[in-house]
Amino acid sequence: MNILILGPQGSGKGTQAKRIAVEYGVAHVATGNMFRAAIAAGTTLGLQVQPLLASGQLVPDDLTIGLIRARLQEDDALDGFVLDGFPRTMAQAEVLDAMLAGIGRRLDVVLELLIAEEICVERMLGRAREEGRGDDTPEVIAARLEVYRRETVPVVEHYRATGRLVGIRAERTPDEVFAEIQDTLEQVEERA
């Protein structure tokens, strides 16, 4: 199954994507994690993207697309994947659609985590205190949500138009959200 999960920062996207990957045996493909790993390893890519992550700005499309193109060809992604944090811009979405069409694959379902922005902000501030993530300061949180509204909401609308987008009520506990995702994925499997 090829799954895309969309939602603003703080919506629980990463947590849910990780659970989907484990439960359904698909690859968890998270560009944010890949960039953080590159930064931690001190690679050329890491050095390039570090200031962008620190300020909440997007990494340029060409770098991000190159990374994803290679990642989706790895063995563990051949049977299915859950995309988390990509695509974040319309240019990325168009490349993804073309890339999948080119290899005869498609997104089976697009999950949209529905949540009020104030709750995302509260959660991110909580996460900043617990994990010390450098991009969870109030200024950077505001910047990231602004980027989401400007660049990623059009991506949500693009996938809504395909008829394969399903809204998931994300203002609840992680277990409740995951139960709704499981119901949705079961319906998708039955349809397939």
Ligand code: AMP
């Ligand atoms: P995330 O962990 O998904 O919240 O991503 C953390 C940061 O990585 C973002 O704020 C961006 O700076 C960068 N990033 C992750 N995914 C993408 C993407 N698809 N396009 C551009 N930048 C990205």
